[in-house]
Amino acid sequence: MKYETVIGIEVHVELNTKTKMFCRCSADYFGKEPNTHTCPVCLGLPGSLPIINEEAIKKCIQIGLALGCTISSKSLFERKNYFYPDLPKGYQISQYRWPLCIKGELKLDSGKVIRVNRAHQEEDTAKLTHQGGESLIDFNRSSVPLVEVVTEPDFSSSEEVREYAQKLQQIFRYLGVSNADMERGDMRLEANVSVRPEGQTELPPYRVELKNINSFRFMVAAIEYEVKRQIEAHEKGEKLSQETRGWNEDKKETYLQRSKEEAHDYRYFPEPDLPELKNMDQIKVDLPELPSKKTERFVSDYELNKQQVGILVESIEMADYFEKVVEAGKQNNVTPVQIANYIVNKKVDLSVDPKQIINDIQDKTSNLISDDAEFEKLAKQAIEENQKSADDFRAGKENAIQALIGGVMRLSKGKADAAQTVKILRKLLE
Amino acid sequence: MKIDVKRVAKLASLPLSEAEEEKYSKQLSKILDYIEQLNEVDTLDVEPTFNVTGLSNAMREDQVGDCTIPQEEAISNAPVKKDGFIVTKGVFNE
Numbered sequence: 225m226k227y228e229t230v231i232g233i234e235v236h237v238e239l240n241t242k243t244k245m246f247c248r249c250s251a252d253y254f255g256k257e258p259n260t261h262t263c264p265v266c267l268g269l270p271g272s273l274p275i276i277n278e279e280a281i282k283k284c285i286q287i288g289l290a291l292g293c294t295i296s297s298k299s300l301f302e303r304k305n306y307f308y309p310d311l312p313k314g315y316q317i318s319q320y321r322w323p324l325c326i327k328g329e330l331k332l333d334s335g336k337v338i339r340v341n342r343a344h345q346e347e348d349t350a351k352l353t354h355q356g357g358e359s360l361i362d363f364n365r366s367s368v369p370l371v372e373v374v375t376e377p378d379f380s381s382s383e384e385v386r387e388y389a390q391k392l393q394q395i396f397r398y399l400g401v402s403n404a405d406m407e408r409g410d411m412r413l414e415a416n417v418s419v420r421p422e423g424q425t426e427l428p429p430y431r432v433e434l435k436n437i438n439s440f441r442f443m444v445a446a447i448e449y450e451v452k453r454q455i456e457a458h459e460k461g462e463k464l465s466q467e468t469r470g471w472n473e474d475k476k477e478t479y480l481q482r483s484k485e486e487a488h489d490y491r492y493f494p495e496p497d498l499p500e501l502k503n504m505d506q507i508k509v510d511l512p513e514l515p516s517k518k519t520e521r522f523v524s525d526y527e528l529n530k531q532q533v534g535i536l537v538e539s540i541e542m543a544d545y546f547e548k549v550v551e552a553g554k555q556n557n558v559t560p561v562q563i564a565n566y567i568v569n570k571k572v573d574l575s576v577d578p579k580q581i582i583n584d585i586q587d588k589t590s591n592l593i594s595d596d597a598e599f600e601k602l603a604k605q606a607i608e609e610n611q612k613s614a615d616d617f618r619a620g621k622e623n624a625i626q627a628l629i630g631g632v633m634r635l636s637k638g639k640a641d642a643a644q645t646v647k648i649l650r651k652l653l654e
Numbered sequence: 655m656k657i658d659v660k661r662v663a664k665l666a667s668l669p670l671s672e673a674e675e676e677k678y679s680k681q682l683s684k685i686l687d688y689i690e691q692l693n694e695v696d697t698l699d700v701e702p703t704f705n706v707t708g709l710s711n712a713m714r715e716d717q718v719g720d721c722t723i724p725q726e727e728a729i730s731n732a733p734v735k736k737d738g739f740i741v742t743k744g745v746f747n748e
Contacts, residue, residue, distance in 0.1 A: 241716050248719025258738040259728040263721035267728060279716035300704065307667045309742045352745065360739035363728065489665055494704035502710040 226422040227455050231379035231447065232431075234414040235392055237402045238348060239283045239369040245347040246274030246317065246367055253364035254408060266367035268312030273497050276301075280369035281324070281501070283401040284345045286509045287371055288325025290395050291340050295505040299324045301345075301495040309361055310349035318372075319344035320492040324504060330375075331516065332387050339376040346370050371401075377416065377427060382447040386440050389413055394515050398540050406438050413443050418464070419454045433468045434478065446471040450478050518543055526550065526560035535568050545574045552578040558585050602640065603648045606631030617653055625649055655686040 244251045247265035264272035285295055300322040303315040323344035330338045348368040353360040373392065379385050393411060396404040404411040414435050418428035432450060437443045450469070457464050469478040513521070515537050522533040522543075537543045546567060550560045566572070566585050606628050607614045616624035625646065632645045659679040663670045670678065725738050734741040 243716050243718050247721055248714075248717065249722045250718050257725065259725045259740070260738075261722060262728045263723055265721070276713045277716055278713035281713065305665070309745060353739070354744060357744045359742050359745050360736065361742060362739055489661075491665060496705060499705050499707055499709035499712045 225459075227419045227458065228422045228424075229380050229447075229451050230377045230418050230420060230427060230431075231382075231385055232377035232416040233375045233379065233385060233388060234416075235373045235389065236348075236412040236414075237287075237371050237373070237396055237404055238410045239280050239371060240400075240402050240410075241277055241279045241283065241369050243277055244367040245277050245280055245345075245369040247272075249367070251368045253368065256364055258360075258362035258364060261364040262366065266312070267363055268314070268366075274317065274495075276498060276501075277369060280345060281504070282507060282509050283369070283399070284324050284343065284371045285504065285507055286399045286401060286511060287373065287396070288328065288343045289509065289511055290399055290514055291325070291328035291330055291343060291373070293325035293328035293340060293343055295325055295507075296322060297503055297505045298322060299345075299501040299504050301498045302492045303495050304346075304490045304492055306490055308349070309359060310352050310366075312350065312363065312366060316347060316349065317495055317498070318346035318492075322500075324501070330388060330391060332384060332391075336378075336384070338378045338384075338388055341374045341376055343371055343373045346372060382444040382451075385413075385415060385447060386444050389440055389443070391515070394538070398512050398514055400512075406440065409438065413437060413440075415443060415447055417447055417450045417454070419451060419458065428464075430464045430466050432464070432466075432478075435468050435470060435481065437471045442471050442473060445473075445476065446478050449476065453478065512540060522546075526564065528561060528564050532564050532568050536564060541574055545572075545578070549578040549581045553582050553585070556582050556586060558582050599640065599644065599648055600652070602632050602635045603628075603645065603652055605635055607649070607652060614653060625653075628653075655683055655690060657682045657686060 239251075241251055243249060244266055247263050249261050249263050249266055251261075253261045265274055288295055299319065301317050302320045302322075304318045304320070305315040307314060323342040325343040326341070328340035328343065330340060332338065348365050348370045350361050350363045350366040353362070375388070379388065393404045393406075396402045396411065402410050406412070414433060415437075416431040416433050418431045420426075420428045432454070434443070434446050434450060437446055446469075449471075454464055465483065467480060468482040470481045471477075472479050518537045519530070519533050522528055522536060523530060528536070535542075536546045546563065549563050549567065553559070553563055562585050563581065566581065572581060610627055610631055613624040613627040617628070628649050629645050632640050632649070657679060659670065659675050659682065662682070663675070663678075729735045729738065729740050732740040
């Protein structure tokens with residue numbers, strides 16, 4: 225039997241605000257001494273009260289808008305109740321029934337549209353380090369603003385997942401809302417993977433959640449392994465169940481982390497300590513030109529090919545730099561295509577003065593043929609085409625060489641250095 | 655109204671003896687019956703109230719404040735600590 229893969233993706237991204245989501249502790253915790261960025265609020269001590277970080281809300285709205293979401297006029301936080309050592313309050317302040325951003329989409333290069341169900345605001349948990357049978361807790365990360373972007377189960381391959389995740393990462397960086405570094409854990413992927421017989425329209429009765437995977441490459445490998453494992457189980461007539469699995473890079477296989485026999489019951493209820501958010505759709509936020517728009521514009525305005533543009537728009541800094549050089553090239557008739565070729569081929573460092581790039585390109589264009597063999601070939605061709613002048617020169621008519629020089633210039637389209645031409649012609653005519 | 659005490663206790667991470675299960679099952683059912691009376695009020699056209707302060711959009715600027723406490727104080731209530739971390743039973747070897 226043939227099977228098809230059904231995948232939905234949840235992405236968590238840590239926002240780069242100065243402070244945490246609900247208190248004024250610094251959110252710049254990475255690499256800091258453990259438990260030095262905490263206060264009664266983010267430690268979940270009794271009697272402490274959260275206050276919403278407005279900047280985080282704005283960044284969440286930016287993400288929502290970049291994904292074409294509708295911003296909910298009214299939005300509420302809720303408590304998601306569960307017990308885990310990384311969760312000091314016994315609940316995470318998250319959003320459930322009233323997420324800030326709903327129903328967006330992201331288009332893949334193939335034109336396939338991945339539907340985004342929601343982008344909501346929540347808080348991060350503490351960081352656990354597992355060591356010799358015990359777990360060490362560092363609450364510095366507790367309550368750092370986190371946005372969760374959830375898709376519909378629209379992916380049918382690991383490649384689509386990779387492209388989506390990379391595009392999303394690029395959007396986060398364009399917006400400047402997060403470093404979105406996966407290794408540091410700024411951006412985390414979770415994939416819900418299941419397989420069903422080809423042609424079946426309803427979703428499979430189970431799904432396997434792949435979690436705690438910290439690179440695009442490992443996620444792709446984990447999904448591919450998982451699809452194979454599940455198809456084999458189906459073929460053997462085994463029943464697959466709801467569970468959470470991690471990735472073992474050494475063994476190149478997924479492994480069971482938690483089985484979810486009973487359905488989760490987080491007993492969500494509205495957070496009584498946080499008043500509701502109103503008229504959120506009226507909040508003004510700036511959006512930069514996003515990668516997809518920029519790509520279209522670069523292709524049509526500068527007549528570049530898509531592959532080149534892909535490299536040029538990789539980061540907003542690179543794209544801005546390219547356009548600065550284009551601007552600088554206008555007065556010197558250096559075309560965007562020349563500039564794009566130069567920047568892409570030479571992997572130009574962005575600290576180089578755009579004018580310098582233009583100079584280099586011009587030098588290169590007027591650049592004298594440096595390859596001796598090529599030079600000699602052109603000179604020989606010029607002589608062959610004008611045997612009479614060559615004979616005249618040999619016969620002592622010094623002036624006859626001018627015609628031959630002209631021939632080399634014409635053949636090289638002006639890229640031959642005059643002095644060098646004379647030298648080579650003389651050598652050949654001796 | 656019947657209540658699944660076992661499940662509620664599990665979700666709340668409360669260990670209950672059988673006697674307690676029996677006892678709380680009765681008590682919780684009674685509480686639910688009492689609350690049930692509210693259903694007699696017609697609330698069809700009433701907006702649910704989640705917050706009684708009447709406030710909205712209570713937000714703050716993104717500026718670091720002086721709420722942060724020192725490490726010793728942050729972990730002072732933990733029974734086991736090591737190198738500034740709080741130590742707990744390994745979560746993966748339960």
